[in-house]
Amino acid sequence: MARHEGSCHCGGVTFEVDAELEGLATCNCSMCGRSGAIMVFVPDTALTRTKGEELLTDYQFGKKHIHHAFCSVCGSRPYAWGKGEDGSAWAMVNVRCLNDLDVHTLEITKRYDGRSL
Numbered sequence: 362m363a364r365h366e367g368s369c370h371c372g373g374v375t376f377e378v379d380a381e382l383e384g385l386a387t388c389n390c391s392m393c394g395r396s397g398a399i400m401v402f403v404p405d406t407a408l409t410r411t412k413g414e415e416l417l418t419d420y421q422f423g424k425k426h427i428h429h430a431f432c433s434v435c436g437s438r439p440y441a442w443g444k445g446e447d448g449s450a451w452a453m454v455n456v457r458c459l460n461d462l463d464v465h466t467l468e469i470t471k472r473y474d475g476r477s478l
């Protein structure tokens with residue numbers, strides 16, 4: 362499993378995630394459609410919040426199952442988190458916030474229909 366480092370734009374929020382960059386998804390919900398996030402879903406234990414959690418402003422809408430946090434300084438959305446229907450904790454990492462990554466090299470293979478939820 363590859364480990365990737367990432368951050369928000371201002372560098373106040375940093376993280377590491379253990380994930381293969383496959384099964385990348387975009388979502389058409391009212392939030393993701395606006396923010397343009399490209400996501401990889403991982404168990405919450407695969408995400409290490411290394412710095413700046415206190416800078417995150419939480420944002421929830423709809424059924425409020427997901428924490429769509431963003432950096433209160435620069436507005437980036439490095440990751441979100443929530444609980445699955447089975448109660449398991451998971452995280453949604455915005456791979457656009459990984460360091461040293463050219464987003465044009467990414468293959469998006471999933472289209473998540475969040476609009477229908």
Ligand SMILES: [Zn+2]
Pocket residue numbers: 369370371372373374432433434435436437
């Ligand atoms: Zn920031």
